[in-house]
Amino acid sequence: MNTTPTNLQLPPAELAAWLRLALTPGVGNTAARRLLARFGTPQAVLAQTCSALQACVSPAQATALASLPPDWDNALARAQDWLQTREHGRAHALITLGDPRYPPALLQTEDPPLMLYVAGPSHWLDQPAPLVDHRRALAIVGSRNPTPQGDANARQFGLALASQGWCVISGLALGVDAAAHQGALQAARADSPCTVAVLGTGLDVIYPRRHAALAQQVMTHGLLLSEYPLGTPPLAPNFPKRNRLIAGLSAGTLVVEAALASGSLITARLAAEQGREVFAIPGSIHAPQSKGCHALLRQGAKLVETVQDMLEELLPWPDVAAPTAAAAATATAASTPAPASAHKEHPVLAALGFDPMGLDQLQALTGWDTAALQAWLLEQELDGLVARLPGGLFQRMVRG
Known part of the structure; x- marks a missing residue:
């Protein structure tokens, strides 16, 4: 296991501030973004007095930010350990608003997340570019x-x-x-x-x-x-x-x-x-x-x-x-079935069509006796041409 950090990882104090802002009960993404727009960074937000914070959020939210989130020490240690884990060419990352890896399209959604937890190949997570276009x-x-x-x-x-x-x-x-x-x-x-x-x-x-x-x-x-x-x-x-x-x-x-x-x-x-x-x-x-x-x-x-x-x-x-x-x-x-003209279609497949159908209805359409029809359906099921559905129904399959 390799635990070498990358230059895109947040410094410990900055990581702690982002996590504390995100984990504080009752704050949420919208209020957190308002606070960041007003004060700039999570560290600056957490340095404010309750009265200063109330210019952006409710008194209850301002009071909550003055205290550490529940089980804070364990939550911070868990995140730090997780971020350091790098094995089999895979890594973990915590991507915040403003990180060059944050997908820009999410900023256009109604409620963009404050941060994203991501796991994947290290050579992608280590690049200062949007993870998804x-x-x-x-x-x-x-x-x-x-x-x-x-x-x-x-x-x-x-x-x-x-x-x-x-x-x-x-x-x-x-x-x-x-x-x-x-x-x-x-x-x-x-x-x-x-x-x-x-x-x-x-x-x-x-x-x-x-x-x-x-x-x-x-x-x-x-x-x-x-x-x-x-x-x-x-x-x-x-x-x-x-x-x-x-x-x-x-x-x-x-x-x-x-x-x-x-x-x-x-x-x-x-x-x-x-x-x-x-x-x-x-x-x-x-x-x-x-x-x-x-x-x-x-x-x-x-x-x-x-x-x-x-x-x-x-x-x-x-x-x-x-x-x-x-x-x-x-x-x-x-994604496209072979044209019907490419081969002569079996008469039972033609009768089955593409809607689910019961054995009795298929027997009435084909005139086959029950034993022969069941044997034929089993053969087609094994070949992947017909699927057996709950309720005694059968459905024709289209294979790529």
């Missing part, structure tokens, strides 16, 4: 319980985007988030992060726990990022709040599958409010996971069938190079 980043979000096709779509779009040099932003959640990260990781590169996972917990608390290995992969080829202090457990209100960062770090947000009441629609709304593009993949009219996407499409989101549908909207961004012919071919192959 939102003009080259796209968010992929969706259901925690996607259909097999939704999971495959998220994975294929993540791979296709990363193959063309885009950074895939998501939230490390179950379902679509994880699939998008996994797809992007297949196109990992050395020059910039292929994916960024924005957590709703402290960076030392991976949630869900089953994604610990995925988090390690992201930290090796991309970035883990959170605005929450170390040790913050998974608290329900924090996850919708972090969605503004997923939207803010991206030029656009793709919703793969989502129910009508879901965090993915919050992310899409925040993206639209920030002037970013919103994309949605249509699905079956019978699938609950498609209702949210269809609602977004009615509200003006761009319908997406291939990666190129998104790039047509996004490539006019300055400094984003047009994809090479090889990369464009990769993206198209990853």
Whole structure:
């Protein structure tokens, strides 16, 4: 383990002042930014009298700033130890407002974080440049319980985007988030992060726990990022709040599958409010996971069938190079099914279509007896052409 600090690390006194300002109960980002605008630095803020602070914040907030945050010594030691940890080419960083690594696009959001906790390859964290260029980043979000096709779509779009040099932003959640990260990781590169996972917990608390290995992969080829202090457990209100960062770090947000009441629609709304593009993949009219996407499409989101549908909207961004012919071919192959004319379609697949269907209905459409149909469906399931859904339903799959 290497514990050599970089020249971008905050001096101890400055680190302590930033942490104290951020951890003081009841202050929050908005009040902290007002104080910084008035007094310049956290050290200057903490040196003020209560009466001077009340020119910017409430009496209760001014009083709170006069005292050390709860469990202060442990919180400071924990942050110092975490920042010094550098192993396997990875490092940790605490990036504050004004740091050259702070993503500029977040400053345009409604509530930019006072500081960001980041983990990733040391050669990126040691560079005095923004960690993420939102003009080259796209968010992929969706259901925690996607259909097999939704999971495959998220994975294929993540791979296709990363193959063309885009950074895939998501939230490390179950379902679509994880699939998008996994797809992007297949196109990992050395020059910039292929994916960024924005957590709703402290960076030392991976949630869900089953994604610990995925988090390690992201930290090796991309970035883990959170605005929450170390040790913050998974608290329900924090996850919708972090969605503004997923939207803010991206030029656009793709919703793969989502129910009508879901965090993915919050992310899409925040993206639209920030002037970013919103994309949605249509699905079956019978699938609950498609209702949210269809609602977004009615509200003006761009319908997406291939990666190129998104790039047509996004490539006019300055400094984003047009994809090479090889990369464009990769993206198209990853997200576009083979034309029907390329091969003769099996009659049962044609009857199944692309909506979930029960065995009885499929039997009525095909005339096959039950035993033969079940055997055929099992064979197709093993080949990845058909997926078995809860409730005895089957769904046809499209493979890239």
